[in-house]
Amino acid sequence: MIIFYRIPGDSPNMRKVSVMLAETGLPHTVQQVERQNDGQLAEEFHRINPNATVPAIIDQQTGVTLFESGAILHYLAEKTGQYLPTSIQARAEVMKWLMFEVANVGPTMLEVYHYLLTDTAELPDAVLQRYKSRLANLGHILDRQLSEREYLCGEYSIADIALYPWLLIWEDMTDVNLATYPNLHTWVNKISERPAVRAALKM
Ligand SMILES: N[C@@H](CCC(=O)N[C@@H](CS)C(=O)NCC(=O)O)C(=O)O
Numbered sequence: 001m002i003i004f005y006r007i008p009g010d011s012p013n014m015r016k017v018s019v020m021l022a023e024t025g026l027p028h029t030v031q032q033v034e035r036q037n038d039g040q041l042a043e044e045f046h047r048i049n050p051n052a053t054v055p056a057i058i059d060q061q062t063g064v065t066l067f068e069s070g071a072i073l074h075y076l077a078e079k080t081g082q083y084l085p086t087s088i089q090a091r092a093e094v095m096k097w098l099m100f101e102v103a104n105v106g107p108t109m110l111e112v113y114h115y116l117l118t119d120t121a122e123l124p125d126a127v128l129q130r131y132k133s134r135l136a137n138l139g140h141i142l143d144r145q146l147s148e149r150e151y152l153c154g155e156y157s158i159a160d161i162a163l164y165p166w167l168l169i170w171e172d173m174t175d176v177n178l179a180t181y182p183n184l185h186t187w188v189n190k191i192s193e194r195p196a197v198r199a200a201l202k203m
Contacts, residue, residue, distance in 0.1 A: 002028035002076075005048060005056040007041070012165035013069040013106065015201060017055040019161050020073050022200035024080045070102035073158040083158045090153065097145070097152045097159035105166050108134050112173045135174050139181045146183035150190070164191045168201075 004021065006014045021028050033054055034042045041052045049056045049067035056067040059079070066072050074095075077084035085091055112131045115123050142163070145152055152159045167188045171178055178185045191197055 001060045002026055003031050003058045003060065004028050005031050005033050005045065005058075006054045007033055007035075010201075011054075012109070012169065013053075014055045015165035015168075016069045016162050017057070017072055017076075018200040019164070019197055020076050020083070020158070022196040023161065023194075024076060024082050026076065026080065068102070069106075070098055070162060073098065073162055077158045083156065083161065085153075085155065085157070090155075093153045094157045094159045098162050101159065101162040101166075105135075105138055105163060108138065109166050109169070109173055116173065132174055132176075135170075136176060139170070139174075139176065139184060143181035143184045146187050151187070156191075160187075160191060164188065164197070165201075 002021070004017060006017075033045045036042055041054070045056075046052055048058065048065055051067060053067060055069055055072060056065070057072050057075075058065045059075075062079075064075065066075055074084070084094055108131055112128070112135065115128050115131065142152075151157065152163065167178070167184065170176070178188065192203065197203070
């Protein structure tokens with residue numbers, strides 16, 4: 001049994017794990033992490049993730065404890081043999097685009113989210129503009145990658161599962177219509193039709 005640690009509400013990083021669990025059909029239970037009075041995630045959760053973020057998982061079958069959504073997706077793909085190809089070349093390609101998401105899309109989105117919803121009053125325009133232009137550039141890179149492939153690396157993989165939840169909030173975060181990126185837009189619509197995705201995200 002997998003224990004999936006999360007907080008109330010939804011976020012792209014938690015959605016990645018919800019989708020992966022639904023796609024693989026792995027048995028799991030959800031454990032809500034409490035907050036302390038200072039707003040931090042509960043002290044005892046720091047033993048599971050010293051960085052105090054969700055998602056995190058414990059796999060009771062193997063004893064593996066994991067945080068960082070990319071590491072969790074990779075582990076669940078290894079465990080089930082799903083959504084990660086077997087040839088060394090194809091695996092490397094999937095890991096490259098998975099890392100591209102966790103190193104670029106996620107962190108930039110989280111900065112925009114922070115500045116947009118938290119500190120706008122004190123924010124120099126240039127800061128938000130910098131992050132928005134980084135996101136616009138990432139959108140073009142992804143759109144180009146999808147211009148010759150149905151999914152990021154050909155077959156549907158954990159690289160797609162990692163990226164997809166960010167696209168659900170892309171327009172709100174960037175004020176840019178997804179139709180600006182036609183290939184990315186088609187890809188989003190295709191993934192939105194997957195039964196496991198719909199079930200996981202209650203769409
Ligand atoms: N790089 C991490 C980011 C995780 C992250 O920032 N999680 C947020 C929720 S989406 C969080 O736990 N924030 C701490 C909090 O809400 O106290 C990952 O990919 O898992």
